[in-house]
Amino acid sequence: MHNQGKDKYQQAFADLEPISSTDGSFLGSSLQAQQQREHMRAKVLLELEKINLRLKSAKTKVTVRESNGSLQLRATLPIKPGDRDKNGTGRKQYNLSLNIPANLDGLKTAEEEAYELGKLIARKTFEWNDKYLGNEIIKKDFKTMGELLNKFEDEYFKTHKRTTKSEHTFFYYFSRTKRFTNPQDLATSENLTSAIEKIDKEWAKYNAARAISAFCQAFKIDIDLSQYSKMPEKNSRNIPTDGEIFEGISKFEEYLNNRGNQVNPDVKDSWQLWRWAYGMLAVFGLRPRELFIKPDIDWWLSEENVDLTWKVHKDCKTGERQALPLHKQWILDFDLRNPKYLEMLATAISKKDNTNHAEITTLIQRVSWWFRKIGLDFKPYDLRHAWAIRAHILGIPIKAAADNLGHSVQVHTQTYQRWFSLDMRKLAINQALTKKNEVELIKEENTRLRMENEKLKLEVDKLKMELVYKHS
Template sequence: MRTKVLQELEKVNQRLKSAKTKVTIRESNGSLQLRATLPLKPGDKDTNGTGRKQYNISLNIPANLDGLKTAEEESYELGKLIARKTFEWNEKYLGNEANPKELKTIGELLKNFEEEYFKNHKRTTKSEHTFFYYYSRTKRFTNSQDLANSENLINSIQKIDKEWARYNATRAISAFCITFKIEIDLSKYSKMPENNSRKIPTDVEISAGIIKFADYLNNRGNQVNPDVKDSWQLWRWTYGMLAVFGLRPRELFINPDIDWWLSEENADMTWKVHKDCKTGERQALPLQKQWIEEFDLKNPKYLEMLATAISKKDKNKHAEITALTQRVSWWFRKIGLDFKPYDLRHAWAIRAHILGIPIKAAADNLGHSVQVHTQTYQRWFSLDMRKLAINQALSKRNEIELIKEENAKLRMENEMLKLENEMLKLELVYKRS
């Protein structure tokens, strides 16, 4: 049905264009809007100095075939007002903004964001994660004192310089607007940036990175709060676990099975990811088992520190777990690492590929689909990583060729021995005769 509506919408807009009606119709979130360049709405700023601006007008027309007929009629009516220069912003065209006193600030709406959001979304660990993503970015990139209208929200997005930050803010503000039924057109900012850079550490760099935690201890000042003077050890342990298992940081803090990790029954040295985590429960296998010992990851002292850290938090509160994961990132920056916690997860995926581990096994171990594994993680293959993979493949091929050559020599030697043996037998028979 939506395809039919969009096809018919294109035909309607073509008719409006042929009639030289300076109005078009667009579909947004299941409704139809009229788009036209109009005199400034009351209260709007004349940023272009023209006294006019393009607006999307919602008349609460549903995006269906009957709605298209109504929208086309309204477009012709609006077009006549524009042509006669008699258009005025009245209650019909202002809609919810007809009474400015009803508009609330962004800060006021943020207070009710969680309650309103979960009226239409089932509350799960994953949906809480998604909501906090929307909430935190909307709060970070907007001014809580601004009125919650499309102009102020778009201005907030336009002030963001970095492409990925702008893209993430747009996603969050879009969810915010949908929740509170704020009419807004974010299509200009919703395209995912094409390029993004990551620093994927090599195994050598990962091993060197863990030493930086000890360097921090040696270089820090003497005035350290006694209650937190050893806390760096917990974050060093976290670093090692992320490197060994390719975990998401929060998978270390959401109901960790510490007893299992330290148990003698855990012969495969797996980490149990709890069912409340993003992709459910699983047992993650280590890729570099020697790091478990080298990084001292089974030291009970560090696990006691982990238990203490999570006991201070309300484990049902997504924001509190997020605070712990943000602390991990803070420590990465503090000790001078030039990569981020999630880059260790990417490094695990790349290392698994280089080692020839089947994609399905690697994807299952990381707790995501094969599609995510191939599309998201393998795109970060750096030149150095590709050289390593190719050199290892060539080395493996050379080893195979060498084995084949040795086998051929052994077969030849075996045939020669058989021939000598037959000659000796014939010589012995000849002597007897």
């Protein structure tokens, strides 16, 4: 990942704490992005005030203003060619748009242009040329996708605070935009829309539109992608049952027994790390990324961790949380607190830069690769969906389940409940009916016991009466 260190944009974000969100959806990400854009705009307007104070102090008869994301020069100038002189003064106040973006770089350019225009006014040498008439904007050449992709990171982080989380988000946008566009094509709304249209799969189209939307926003490309903003209704997922999850863990050992002898000694035990990752995803419903971004291994192994929670780091997608397990017994069954596996985890992330989006993505892809290698017919994220469904079946309140997975109730109900298949619904209903039957049995047992109790009471009373008669 390109690293500029403390550039002026990141310095401007230094006093911003991005809003915490338990919503990993596009909506949640958009709200965080909006907060950061508003923060940067406030910084730009503050600097704009300082520029105008400097211009006024220098007796420059020009001010700078912001309008719709651009900076303009405001000055009283000779009447523009073709314009009417309503007041008969031969002069009029104009706002000159020089295609200067309203950001920190643009402010520097606008101030320089203001001083230059001020000198022309003072010397009475101002003339309406292409620059001030705005014709140069029309003449500008379109850039290719390749050229703009090379600048995408710099532009993106002019409106986003650079964090581990935002770098992951940028990498998502960058990789998908690059994947679905041609670097030789001009970066026009028509070409970008056409690139999305060529994508066959609905989910790929939806994700590409999200990425290209961020790309266009960075470069002020006017495009309407609203028709792709709705999440696709249908997708196929194979949500494993608890039994299938338990069977899945054994496939790792089957791999060990069936693999050949030609194994690199350095990696011969590596399967144990991926088996551990499988178990953790199943027990906690984690996003795979949440295992590898700054894991608190000491806490996980600590005796103080009596609730057996996994601490998700604040740099993860939806911030920090402590995830609680479902089926605590699986932690023992899958041997998930074995220090050996945690040492392997520590070694795996120490070899990588675990603040780097690409390195983390490599580890996540490795998890998926092992799922395929041992022959599982479901994916890592399916274990997360299975957790959500299991929580529902167990009667855990939606808010508690959503918080534990690190997203909003809205995402929980709209996204995860979509995978509640017919089989899962049958299981839920049967379990509910079983519980109902159990309750009815308990009620019947209570009624029987009450009747027996009453019968015993009558017998005791009868014996008491007999004793009274006997001694009278």
